[in-house]
Amino acid sequence: MTAPASGFRAGAARTLALAAVVAAVGLLPWYSGRDPALTVLRARSAEQEPTAEALAAVRVGLGLDAGPAALLADWVSGLARGDLGTSWVSGADVLPAVTAGLRVSLGLMGAALTVALAVAAALVAPVLVRGRGTSGAVAAMLAAVPEFLLATVALVVGAVWLGWFPAAGWQGPAHLVLPAVSLGVPAGGLLGRLAADALPAALDERWAELWRAAGVTRARIAGAALRRVLPPLVPQAGLVVVGLTGGAVAVETVFAVPGIGRTALGAARSQDLPLLQGSVLALLLLGLAVGGACALVRHRLLGPGLRDAGLTLPAPRPPRAGPALPLALAAVLFGVTGWGLLRDPYVLDTAARLAPPSYAHPLGTDGLGRDVLARLGHGAAATVGTAALVCAASLLLALLLGFAPRAASGVSDIANALPPVIAGILVAAAYGPGTGGAALAVALVSWPPLAAHAAALVQEVRASGFLLAQRAIGAGPVWVLTRHVLPSVAGPVARHALLRLPGTALALASLGFLGLGAQPPAPEWGLLLDESRAYVERAPWAALAPAAALAVLAALAVSAAAYGASARTTRSRKAPARVR
Numbered sequence: 001m002t003a004p005a006s007g008f009r010a011g012a013a014r015t016l017a018l019a020a021v022v023a024a025v026g027l028l029p030w031y032s033g034r035d036p037a038l039t040v041l042r043a044r045s046a047e048q049e050p051t052a053e054a055l056a057a058v059r060v061g062l063g064l065d066a067g068p069a070a071l072l073a074d075w076v077s078g079l080a081r082g083d084l085g086t087s088w089v090s091g092a093d094v095l096p097a098v099t100a101g102l103r104v105s106l107g108l109m110g111a112a113l114t115v116a117l118a119v120a121a122a123l124v125a126p127v128l129v130r131g132r133g134t135s136g137a138v139a140a141m142l143a144a145v146p147e148f149l150l151a152t153v154a155l156v157v158g159a160v161w162l163g164w165f166p167a168a169g170w171q172g173p174a175h176l177v178l179p180a181v182s183l184g185v186p187a188g189g190l191l192g193r194l195a196a197d198a199l200p201a202a203l204d205e206r207w208a209e210l211w212r213a214a215g216v217t218r219a220r221i222a223g224a225a226l227r228r229v230l231p232p233l234v235p236q237a238g239l240v241v242v243g244l245t246g247g248a249v250a251v252e253t254v255f256a257v258p259g260i261g262r263t264a265l266g267a268a269r270s271q272d273l274p275l276l277q278g279s280v281l282a283l284l285l286l287g288l289a290v291g292g293a294c295a296l297v298r299h300r301l302l303g304p305g306l307r308d309a310g311l312t313l314p315a316p317r318p319p320r321a322g323p324a325l326p327l328a329l330a331a332v333l334f335g336v337t338g339w340g341l342l343r344d345p346y347v348l349d350t351a352a353r354l355a356p357p358s359y360a361h362p363l364g365t366d367g368l369g370r371d372v373l374a375r376l377g378h379g380a381a382a383t384v385g386t387a388a389l390v391c392a393a394s395l396l397l398a399l400l401l402g403f404a405p406r407a408a409s410g411v412s413d414i415a416n417a418l419p420p421v422i423a424g425i426l427v428a429a430a431y432g433p434g435t436g437g438a439a440l441a442v443a444l445v446s447w448p449p450l451a452a453h454a455a456a457l458v459q460e461v462r463a464s465g466f467l468l469a470q471r472a473i474g475a476g477p478v479w480v481l482t483r484h485v486l487p488s489v490a491g492p493v494a495r496h497a498l499l500r501l502p503g504t505a506l507a508l509a510s511l512g513f514l515g516l517g518a519q520p521p522a523p524e525w526g527l528l529l530d531e532s533r534a535y536v537e538r539a540p541w542a543a544l545a546p547a548a549a550l551a552v553l554a555a556l557a558v559s560a561a562a563y564g565a566s567a568r569t570t571r572s573r574k575a576p577a578r579v580r
Helices: 003-026 036-044 052-062 068-080 094-130 135-144 147-161 174-203 206-213 218-254 260-270 273-302 324-341 372-401 409-417 420-431 435-446 448-462 465-472 477-499 501-513 525-535 540-579
Strands: none
Touching (some): 094 174, 147 525, 147 540, 174 218, 218 420, 260 420, 273 420, 324 372, 372 477
């Protein structure tokens, strides 16, 4: 297939996938599992009885009785006129609320990007100066910290304990500092990690050696190396900006910032589906605008000589990581979990409310007198168990799609650009918050990396010499598939899925923190952290316990990923020797 035809098919697949997402947003009132008419009736008149006649009248007024095709056509025609509908709760036009929230979020994202660039520059500077640096591990740790966890810690330290910045609101530059830091530090860690991984390889390329031999200054070589890795990094930077929209939901909720993310979350909780539709559509358009801008910037950076050929990042140096650190972190989590599982997480002791750590309660008690250690242990079992199911489902889907990568290319691009929080908001609006909805939301957006890995392995195995020999001696397709292709693909992809388990658990915890996952009184780590915010000044240990557990989980995600990359590099180096 020629390059133009391949590009046309890829563009068509992305367009169809985007149209499917927009249609799903437009049909949200139709397939919602809860009756929107009851929500609207209670919002308009709390004293009116929800009789069948009253609910039917509300459905007629909202146009819910017209069927899905008419509902979608009416919504799309309103979009063409610039009309996003009317709020079911307040009765006001949706467009001004979406515009106001988007304006606030854009300001917050701009400040967060400034922080991110400053963090990335600090991480990259040692690599540019020395040619080598140890900032990759630090950058990976910063990138792995969830925004909701960093926002909670920043609130406790910067606003409650030190009192340097306001704890909530949006009234001036001082209110911008803590939210921007909470959003910008993980994004800067990710950008710094990508650049720190690519720059040493770029500085070892042939052109850099020739420049050094010719006496070119170190500063000029460093600038050229940075210019060398920038074009391939621009699309990654676009994904970071899109990821800020997901992180902004949690950060805006923690600091009570009236942005588009908090607006979407509030609309999902109150079943104000027109406002939710407008907010999600604004987030999608923001993602598309960022992607287009990044493509234009990359086009300009490449110049006319490389636009057709493109440019890829130089291969990073293989990491060196052993299994000791991930095993130690896993042992800590298993130890705390096992200790907590021996206790009852639901026993109430009102006489011991907010008790500090003691022999009876090693991690103290919460606002209802429940043992924090017990809830932490049972929450780990629930969170990690659900994450394991999500990883298993993503693994099965990835193995299926690995044999048909073109069929899933467009959907994969959309799923990659859709943060789990946004998917969680949509699922919660349709079917209500809960553990199952949170698992479904994370599963919908977590399969593309595994599918890409499976597709690459399938292509490699199909082109191998021993497979051609098997076909030459008369082996059938089923024999080749079950005895050679699947065993060669399933093992590495399964290990990849296992390494993604801590990150999946963090995504589930973020949804629980926002009230989109497990519901009280269930012991879930994100929910525990959210519940403890109300009394964090009086009983900080109740918040520090789940915060520390989530931090250990983030460190486990980083160390496991580093060990997995190191193991893959070692196996690839040894593979040719085994073949010979």
